Amino acid sequence: MKGIVFTEFLDLVENKFGLAMVDKIIHESNLEANGVYTAVGTYKFSDMLQLLQHLSANTNISIDDLLLVYAEHFFSVLAQSYPGLIDSYKDPIEMLASIENHIHIEVRKIYPDAELPTFEVLEKTDKSLIMIYKSSRAMHYFGLGLMNKTFEHFNATATIELEKIKEDGTEVKFIIKQD
Ligand code: HEM
Incomplete structure (x- = not known):
């Protein structure tokens, strides 16, 4: 999955829920890229899935939403x-x-x-x-x-x-x- 999908996602999480939430979901996940993404890189989809799962668990918003x-x-x-x-x-x-x-x-x-x-x-x-x-x-x-x-x-x-x-x-x- 392209890095731009991660960088824009984490920016949006920061804007809507704050930097503490970004840190929390990164630390709760077992990420291959350790939470460091650049727009031009390519990363595992499983990283995105974990970030979504933890954001969903912390906000009570479904992954679909x-x-x-x-x-x-x-x-x-x-x-x-x-x-x-x-x-x-x-x-x-x-x-x-x-x-x-x-x-x-x-x-x-x-x-x-x-x-x-x-x-x-x-x-x-x-x-x-x-x-x-x-x-x-x-x-x-x-x-x-x-x-x-x-x-x-x-x-x-x-x-x-x-x-x-x-x-x-x-x-x-x-x-x-x-x-
Ligand atoms: C994924 C580009 C329009 C559906 C993506 C990704 C890029 C991209 C860069 C990420 C690929 C990756 O992470 O490896 C674009 C551009 C568009 C465009 C430049 C228009 C200028 C659309 C539209 C749809 C769409 C209109 C409408 C349904 C998707 C879906 C994915 C995706 C569902 C997620 C990957 C998946 O489901 O497997 N697109 N896209 N895209 N795009 Fe587009």
């Missing part, structure tokens, strides 16, 4: 870092339908070792999209947060339903309807 809020923050980081990528779209449904065959392809050129999910488009109309998310990391709520912010970015709103195909969240159907 933490991932949702974190993704909404991460979208603005992406929008600032890669404006050209997002600006090449005029429409949220078009953008989301292009994660797999454009956006994440570009991401892989920048970070060859990125651990990305797959999004398979099953059905698409001007105002709706059905996609299957697949990833061993089961970060479907992270995907949901990024999708919410994608609609907001284009001044639009949508109703997004998640249907788990696999109980562990490694395969999830997204049913997206623009309002």
Whole structure:
């Protein structure tokens, strides 16, 4: 998992819960990188999972909700870092339908070792999209947060339903309807 995912996560934890919480979850975890991350490095996903688990235990917020809020923050980081990528779209449904065959392809050129999910488009109309998310990391709520912010970015709103195909969240159907 890319370092930028860790550095932005720990910044957000510091902003919302304070530096003491950052120290606490780092010390409670058994981290390969000892809690020291740089934006350009690559680290084990299990480090992120432990940080999330301990933050969840200390705040009583579910990991899904933490991932949702974190993704909404991460979208603005992406929008600032890669404006050209997002600006090449005029429409949220078009953008989301292009994660797999454009956006994440570009991401892989920048970070060859990125651990990305797959999004398979099953059905698409001007105002709706059905996609299957697949990833061993089961970060479907992270995907949901990024999708919410994608609609907001284009001044639009949508109703997004998640249907788990696999109980562990490694395969999830997204049913997206623009309002
Ligand atoms: C992960 C880039 C848009 C879904 C990531 C990661 C990067 C990235 C750098 C982390 C990879 C790693 O840690 O190894 C981008 C950029 C985008 C973009 C630059 C737009 C400019 C989106 C959108 C979605 C999405 C719109 C909508 C669903 C995900 C998910 C992950 C991810 C779910 C987590 C990894 C997983 O589930 O396996 N993306 N992304 N991305 N991205 Fe994107």
